[in-house]
Amino acid sequence: MIRKSFYMLWGTQTVSNIADIVYQLSLITLVFTTSGSLVTTIFIPLLRLLSKMVSGLVAPIVMARYPLTSILLGSQLGQFVVFTGLISYLWLAPTPYFPLVFLTVIGMSFLDGWTDPARNALIPRLAEGEGLIKANGLMSVSDQIVRCSGWALGGIIVAVIGALPTMWIASVSYFLAMFFTAFIRDPYARAGLTAAPEAVDGDADNTVSKPSYGDQLSSGWKALLANRRVRLIAIIDNIDTLGGAAWIGAFVLAFVIQVLHQDVSWLGFMNAGFFIGSIVGGLLVVAIGKRIWTNAYLYMLVSLMIYVAIAVAFALNVYPVPALILLMLTGLPVQVAGVIRSTLIQQNLTPAEAPSVMSALSALSNLTFALAMLFLSWFADRFGMRDMYLLAGLLTTVAVIVGYVCRSVFRKELSESYETEEMAVVNKA
Template sequence: MRNLSLIYYLGSKICITLADIVYVMIITTHIYIATKSATITALFPLLQVITNLIANISAPLMINRFPSYTLLYTLQWLKTVFLLLLMILFPVLSTNIIALLTFIFVISLCSGWSAPLLYGILPRLTPKEKLVKVNSIFSFSTQIVQAVAYSFTSIVVLLIGATSTLMINNILMIFGCIALHFSLRSIHTERIADSPSSKSTVLLEGWKLLFQNPSLRTVTYMDLIETFAGTIWIGAITMAYVTTILHKGEEWWGYINTSYYVGTLIGGLLAWKMSSYIQNNLIRSMSIGSLIFSILTFLYGMTSSGFIALFLCVLMGPCYQIRDISQTTVLQSSVAPSLLSKMYTAHGALLSTASGLSMLIIGIITDMFGVRTIYIIASILILCSACLSFSLLKYHKTEQNDISI
């Protein structure tokens, strides 16, 4: 039954991921075409970051009040309804950016509230000893979906138009909700007991989980560091690297993205093949992955050869995947499955804030010191993250963490 539920959940995740990417690309393209303004277009991702932060901060109040999976299912259908309304009203909304951004805010809020609940499903459907294998399968599948969606959505929009593409988006969301329903049937929903806890106590519960547990605290610090370092892959920085360091045309931006995706796909397969080793050596896998990723990032920033840069991008993929899957598994293994959603709300709020700040800081540093400096700084940050991961070794024998080294 659990295997069937996992298959349904994988189908749901693929449909929802596809729908999210299609939606983002349609809205981004439309806003830019309608306004011819990069600044106004940038309001879309900025609004999503702000909304995710609001959702992650407020989510514990909802999780504490309603059964988790009833809430998740309801939020996904609400998101689908608003996407349907967006499709129906798109001819009107397309001429009114404020009204369009209002719809985006509501849809992003539903997504933000759903995210920590979705993260909590996989550990409930998977035995702890199989988490790495299942995480690698889900990661590999998601990477393929993202590569296909980013490659072909713009072509589909050009061929059939934004409104028709939104219809495909809604069909994907409906299938995703149906598959989600079947995947949740095997999970016993916890009863929500009347709690005398104050709102502040409820809001702080996830933060206490995050920072009182040594493993979670260390992995969170690592995630924060890597979020800042990961900003080097945003479009503006990559474009600056291509033109000023590699001295290539804009098409090389696409080549670099493709190379990195190829590497992550290889990494997903490698992690799946090595799942038993990684499961039994989580901390070492995380540390080695971060260490090699740091070295490759430094070499990537220092090279002026386009082909070497592409090769390094392919090599980065497996290192990133092994490190990321290990870190995800540590997070999933460090608290009881029933508490994962609350933990992920605090985790998501931190990373949303870090992501927004890092985009601003990275842009300023790039303008002041050049793009090569950014890659050197990023490699040092990732090295610091690798060093932090070694500190987890001292917790491996404690019963509260139950993490393999």
């Protein structure tokens, strides 16, 4: 079953993602055309990643005190206010003051760092049973469509009307996302329960004390380490991420130029092909979600092995058209495996655990991805692009081997803790 509030969440997150892409594209264009420096421009994605990492680390404190819907609303409100303030300044200033621009990126990224864990923790409260994997598939499809079309359409808009006017589109999008987020209803919050345990037993006088900041910061990590299934999925995901960073635009561009001997235009074809495959993968999950539900863990491992086979073929190929087809095919199993991973994690967390654990997983994933980019950059310079993609396939193979060896963790019946607590919440609501 999927609740009506999920579709509201789905729509607001789609609009918010559009705003994120438009704001990044317009700021990158503005900074690069004004400064003429690639080094200065690269600070925007770099500061964005670092700020989101820090935000993910402190997110458990916020999530322990406020409902998830309020966190989403506050994040979008803050981004709207900060970004609109920056636009107003840039509209009046003859030349932008770059430290102020970077400070704005840090502030907006810090607020945005709460969005993904809050969203991922909220989805299993709004979708149950077989509807959960369908909900994750729908969210994934919309994410991929926005990423596929957003940069292309955003680039056209910037070219036609300019970077600064385009920023107003992002500002309006943030406002719309904020407005409709106010209509999302969390049944867990309506039942009178907080996003995470707020208090612990006190002394003999039956007093109640709030957990310390240290306890709140570590709660997600402790729950992650204690939960065998979620811990296993996290290990598989992060090993896969070490190789998955190979598919970012910079590496694909280097492969296009050095191995395929094509010009930069082929990067656009490659990116479009990958996103089309990802969209098809998401739609496939939505279409056959009921079949996947019965043996989701096995489907995840099989999808990863299909990806490995395609990645190896991509690395060994030297012709542009087959490379484009292979990259398109890569997106399909990657997306299927990603949706299943998210669903398995959500299934095996209680509503109280989910916000803090999702925050820990988000911080860990961002850190792994950043380290992977640095490592793969060194490896590609040392051994070449083809060997780098072979390494990416090897790392995912390791992830599959770990998953297969530890498959007994998922042989037992699904944990009843989540379902029991969820039913209690629904009944009270």
